[in-house]
Amino acid sequence: SHTLVGESMENPWLYLGENVTNGINLFQSAVEHGVMKVIVSSTANLFDDPAAMPITEAERIVPGSPYGESKNILERMLYWLDRTKGLNYAALRYFNAAGAAPGRGEDHTPEYHLIPLVLQVALGQREKIYVFGDDYNTRDGTCVRDYVHVLDLAQAHILAMRALDQGSRTYNLGNGKGFTVMELIEMAREVTGHPIPVEIAPRRPGDPDILIAGSDKIQRELGWSPRYPDLRTIIETAWAWHQSHPHGYQDR
Secondary structure, three states, X not given: OOOOHHHHHHOHHXXXXXXXXXXXXXXXXXXXXXXXXXXXXXXXXXXXOOOOOOEOOOOOOEOOOHHXXXXXXXXXXXXXXXXXXXXXXXXXXXXXXXXOEOOEOOOOOOOXXXXXXXXXXXXXXXXXXXXXXXXXXXXOOOOEEXXXXXXXXXXXXXXXXXXXXXXXXXXXXXOOOXXXXXXXXXXXXXXXXXXXXXXXXXXXXXXXXXXOEOOHHHHHHHOOOOXXXXXXXXXXXXXXXXXXXXXXXXXX
């Protein structure tokens, strides 16, 4: 599916059309072929105006963009397929997936994700990193986000799949800690040993001030516990990947 908040604000039809249509086709095919267990990657962008932090599964859903709305529609679709067809599902709401595993990392073309962009500056592939807005209601004016390591997300998928026989479920997935964009950049400077120049740019539509996950539910029900709970380690694993694969998967 398409996954970029900013792009969805510029081209809502792409997200509300293709993401939803592709989901309908996939779920219909699954049910018709007897595939009655599904795990869906959902998003923190369901929560544009949370009443409290961290954000739990009980929080009112107010999507912050057409991208978030497309994920909300898919979650509601799954709810009704459970009720009417017996399809068991797990909707895993990622906050900010980040980090890398040995030999496996982020390689997007074009690149839109913050940590890879910051590390590309450290590698000399970009002149500077653009920070979109410094007037948010946060401790330094830049957005606060919760970063969760990809290997911790993988473990959450395994645990959720094993639990599907006991019924459908929805979980928010993060570390429960928030870092501003500028704090992340400063941490990347420490990890890489490189100055990472910053230029402040206008805000992007659809970016809420703060998103921090409350993941107590999956910890309580499935025993999930992040093995990479600190931002430094997450950035260190990403930096190791980008150093060994400066051109992504072309560097095999």
